[in-house]
Amino acid sequence: MRISELSRRSGIPTPTIKYYLREGLLPPGRATAATQAEYDEGHLRRLRLVRALIGVRGLSVSATRDVLGAVAARAGELHQVLGLVLGARPVGDEAAPEDPPEGEVEALIGELGWNVSEHAPARAVLGETLETLRSLGAELDHASLLGYAELAERTAVLDLDQLDPRADPLEQAERALLLTVLLEPALLALRRLAQENESARRNT
Template sequence: MRISELSRRSAVPTATIKYYLREGLLPPGRATAATQAEYDESHLRRLRLVRALIGVRGLSVSATREVLGAVAEHAGERHQVLGLVLGARPVDEDAPAPGPAPGPAPEPAREPAPGAAEVDALIGALGWEVSEYAPARAALGETLETLRSLGAALDPATLRGYAELAERTAVLDLDQLDPDADPLEQAERALLRTVLLEPALLALRRLAQENESARRGG
């Protein structure tokens, strides 16, 4: 397909596609003339993923390039690809740890992140397989610490109840993905549904709370 057709099918302006090509977010098409090229379905899938990473997840062009590079390294591993695209794991997770730097003695080990022990205990109790680098670990730990500091700490049973609700939601999320689809297409759909559906899930929770309050209050 020509770039005009690629633009029409992806809903991305031609000028933006040319910018993505210059920035290395899209591989070049097959040259057919000095100023013309042909593109295929792989360009369309990648372009849709780029659009989702920048327009929905809000990544910069440079960050998007890093994610796409990491995705290319794990092209045959759907679990890794989804984790990278959704931000569940950093792009440099597998990078070797740097060696000791010359000079003064290293600083003392840092204190554990807020709530880290509680989060680790929850994940262990549920038997979840979660990367130690997952940003959501720190986000959950900080939230639990904030609740505790305000006198609204969650007891372990309540926290586990919320986690089990989240587990069922995750099953619904991944059940909607076509297992036979291209990994890039799966990643784009997962990203759209994760980011764009979160406000709807919050709204449903508010509606359910109002209904439950009315039920209990008669």
């Protein structure tokens, strides 16, 4: 397909596609003339993932380039690819953290028996949230989160069940990223609606 068709199918303006080509986010097409090239479905899949990494996850062009390079190096390893695009795996060589993991978050993960990366940003978010809650007088520990964690585990099953195992890994990575980032506001809204419904039920 010509670049105009690539633009139409991806929803990304032609100047932006040319910029991604210059920055190495998209491999060159097959040259058909001095100033023309043909692109294929692989370009379309990669372009959609680039759009998701930049527009949805909010990565810079440089960080996106690094993620794409790491994804290419782990092609065929879906678990690793998803970890890279979702930010749960570091780009480059995986080094051990400076300090050994500890505290309520590690106790929770250990009790659940979850296999998660020690680099996962969600660990720090969870730990900081617990500290904030305690500083405001809410005496919560990891045991208080077990019920929520079990619900999250069931949600994760629903998320991954929506990934077609026969699809191209780049398509799976893009869909996982969209499900993770774009669906979160809807999940929060459902929780609020459920709280209102439960409150009404208890007061009838």
